[in-house]
Structures are given as C-alpha cells and as structure tokens.
Amino acid sequence: MAVTAQNPPRPYRFDERLRMIPVDPEILAARVAVADPHDFAGLRRLGIALMLLGRYGDALDRLDQALELADTEKRRITVWINLGDVYRYQGEPGRAEVLYRRALDASRALDPDLVSFAAHHLGKSLAEQHRPQEARQLLNEAMRLRVADGDSELIESTRAALDHLTELALPLPPEVAELLDPDAAWSSGHEGRGGNLVRAGRYWIKRGPRAVAECERLIWLRDNGIAVPEVAAFAEDVLVLADTGTGSLAGQAMSPGDPAAGAESPGGQPDxxxxxxxxxxxxxxxxxxxxxxxxxxxxxxxxxxxxxxxxxxxxxxxxxxxxxxxxxxxxxxxxxxxxxxxxxxxxxxxxxxxxxxxxxxxxxxxxxxxxxxxxxxxxxxxxxxxxxxxxxxxxxxxxxxxxxxxxxxxxxxxxxxxxxxxx
Missing domain, CATH: 3.90.1200.10 (Aminoglycoside phosphotransferase (APH), C-terminal lobe)
Structure with a gap:
C-alpha cells in the first residue's frame, strides 16, 4: 500500500503475538500532546494512540467520550471494538470479550461491513484465553468475509492469526507455572470481583490489573496486622493465593466446635x-x-x-x-x-x-x-x-x-x- 498524504504510515507495527506496538513512541506522544479531542474521529484516534503508549486509563477516558458522541451504529460498533482492545491489552479479557461480542452481534444485525473486524478481534482474544476452537471458528468467519471483500492487508492479518493460533495463548509466568502441579484441576466457576479468578489444586489464581492491585493491598494489610490469605507467588500480572481451607461466612455453615464459629442454630447453620x-x-x-x-x-x-x-x-x-x-x-x-x-x-x-x-x-x-x-x-x-x-x-x-x-x-x-x- 503506497504512503500518501491521505494515507500516512501507521504509527504502530505488530509484535510476535500480533499485538500493536508503537513504531516511534516519542512521535506518538507528541501527537497526543497536540491532539484536539473535540470530535468523534479525533477522540478515537487519541484513544488508540494512548493505548499504544500503554496509558490505558487515559485511553478509556477518550474512547468513552467518543462513545458518548457516537451518533450512528457504525460508530458505536467501532468504539466497542477499540474499547475491547484497551481492556484486552491491559489484561482484562472478560470485559474485552463482552465488548467484542456486543460489537459482533450488532454488526451482524445492523452493519455487515464490520462483522469481519469484530470476529477477527474476538477470535484473537479467545485464542489468548486458551480457547482455540472458538477462536478458529471466528477467525475463519472473518477470513471468508475478507476474501470476499478482497482487501489483501486484512486477509493477511487474519491469516497470520490463524497460522499462529496456538502461539497467541497467554502463558503463565515461569514462577507460577513451576508452583502448580501438572495435573492441577482448573475451575473457572469462581470468578470474583477482584479479578479473573480460577482455582488450580491448592491455589487460587488471579490475573490482570485488579490482581496487581490486590497483591499490593494484601501485602500492605498483612504488614499492618490484618488477616489475609498467603501470597504464594506473584509475577507479571499473575497473583497466586494459597487456599486457606476455610469457607466464607456466606458460602458455608461453620463447623461444630470451630472456635471462630461460636454458637450455632439447631439446624447446623451459623448463628x-x-x-x-x-x-x-x-x-x-x-x-x-x-x-x-x-x-x-x-x-x-x-x-x-x-x-x-x-x-x-x-x-x-x-x-x-x-x-x-x-x-x-x-x-x-x-x-x-x-x-x-x-x-x-x-x-x-x-x-x-x-x-x-x-x-x-x-x-x-x-x-x-x-x-x-x-x-x-x-x-x-x-x-x-x-x-x-x-x-x-x-x-x-x-x-x-x-x-x-x-x-x-x-x-x-x-x-x-x-x-x-x-x-
């Protein structure tokens, strides 16, 4: 594709995991500094630039403003995809998936031209979450649509995702992987407010920015004498908590004779x-x-x-x-x-x-x-x-x-x- 005044070079490239990274952060930061965020297109561009610079909170702020200004379904769908990218990049795949699926459903119903974009982004996100079958189905859908449209650059983008599907899956940091038993049973039925949460054997594992926030708070509380779970490991954005072996006040009745329980009702439920x-x-x-x-x-x-x-x-x-x-x-x-x-x-x-x-x-x-x-x-x-x-x-x-x-x-x-x- 030729570079023209109307089609300037993109300020990013794709890394080995097919994520956008800035080509020249200093130039990108200069563009952000002089941007005039008063219209929809400007806010979208600014949000994407801030995402590339790793300023995810600022990126969400600008894209939220763009979403409030969106006056067509096409504009809303594109911003949902952009917001999904920000959440995915900052380590919140659950929110990213919600936004991508919303964009995919809306585009299928109202704007077929955007279906391949929503399917492509959702497919890559699911691949990162170790869900290759769902990811392949969506990426194949995006590929069929892009081949029919004939855009060689978009075709190549989806082909690269399909060719590297298994490589996109986010690995656990070595410090965490070494801690877990190879046959640990994983459960995703315990997602909590504090982050993406799964159970693996004797441990609870959280990942993402809320996991980072929780680790900082756990350490501070422990140092100040408050009873909290033991941090078994922490690396990158992955927090591993040792299972305490006790249930919550909401989830289980207290065991008879438990010194923390005190008196119980005749039915065995906590008093x-x-x-x-x-x-x-x-x-x-x-x-x-x-x-x-x-x-x-x-x-x-x-x-x-x-x-x-x-x-x-x-x-x-x-x-x-x-x-x-x-x-x-x-x-x-x-x-x-x-x-x-x-x-x-x-x-x-x-x-x-x-x-x-x-x-x-x-x-x-x-x-x-x-x-x-x-x-x-x-x-x-x-x-x-x-x-x-x-x-x-x-x-x-x-x-x-x-x-x-x-x-x-x-x-x-x-x-x-x-x-x-x-x-």
Missing part, C-alpha cells in the same frame, strides 16, 4: 448473632488502621469516575439491582448519586466490597482489589444489605453492636447501597 458479631469485629479492626498511612484511593471522586465508566460502556447489570431500584436506569442512578453526594467523607481504610462472601471464618479478608481510603459507609452499607438478606435483622443488629455504631446514618447507608448498583 446470625455470631456471624454479625464476627463481621462487626473484623470491620472495626480494618477501619481502625491509620487512614493517613493507606496508599490506596477509594474516595468518591475515583469511585464515581469508575461508576460513570461502567454506565457509559454498558457494564452495569440491571438484573442484579435491589428490588427498590429496579425501576431505575443506570444513567438515572448515576445522576442521583451526583446530586445526593455527601458533603464530606468520613475516611477510613475501607474494604470496598465488605460482604459475608468476602469474609472467611476466623475473620480473614478476601477479594481486596478495591480496598482504599473511603467513607466507612461504603463498607457498612454492603454489610447491612447482605447480612439482612442472608441472615436477618438479628445479624444486622449484632454487626452494628460489635462495630460500635448502634445508630447508623440511614441516609448514608442508602447512598452507598445505591452506589454499589453500578458495580
């Missing part, structure tokens, strides 16, 4: 007062840590920004809304959160998703990627909601008594419960 009191004591200890020493931000500024991204990109699960919020849309909830935002935040070291499912027997905390400086009611609201639903009002009363807050602020509890609908 609601016991569960509530353990949750209260555990949270009180976490919130007692010196907030000024916490290096992680979970404030409303950052949390509302995350919420906005989830709304714009369509990641809010409205089917999981609480009953009293089911008649609201995600944009309506976001607007209400901005309007009702508390004037001040009572900052503590907050878990960020403090529910019975994330507290193990004995008060061990798990799923900690969202831990940071935040209002104490971010934790109190979710604990009250889930304790009430799972164990009843006695557990809630025991929780607030053990925490030391017999008369919580109902307005703030409601606010932070509403906030959680967007996560």
């Amino acid at each position: 609601p007062d016991t569960v509530g009191a353990l949750m209260g004591r555990t949270l009180r200890a976490l919130h007692a840590l010196p907030v000024a020493a916490c290096p992680f931000d979970g404030s409303l500024d950052s949390t509302l920004a995350e919420a906005r991204r989830a709304v714009v990109e369509g990641f809010v699960d409205t089917g999981d809304f609480d009953d009293d919020h089911r008649d609201r849309t995600p944009p309506e909830i976001l607007a209400q959160l901005r309007e009702r935002r508390p004037a001040e935040e009572d900052l503590v070291v907050a878990h960020g998703d403090f529910t019975p499912a994330n507290v193990l027997r004995g008060g061990v905390l798990i799923d900690l990627a969202a831990l940071g400086r935040a209002d104490r009611y971010r934790d109190l609201a979710l604990a009250e909601r889930d304790l009430s639903g799972d164990f009843g009002t006695d557990a809630v009363d025991a929780f607030f008594t053990a925490y030391g807050l017999p008369e919580p602020d109902r307005g703030k509890l409601d606010y932070y419960r509403l906030l959680d609908e967007l996560f």
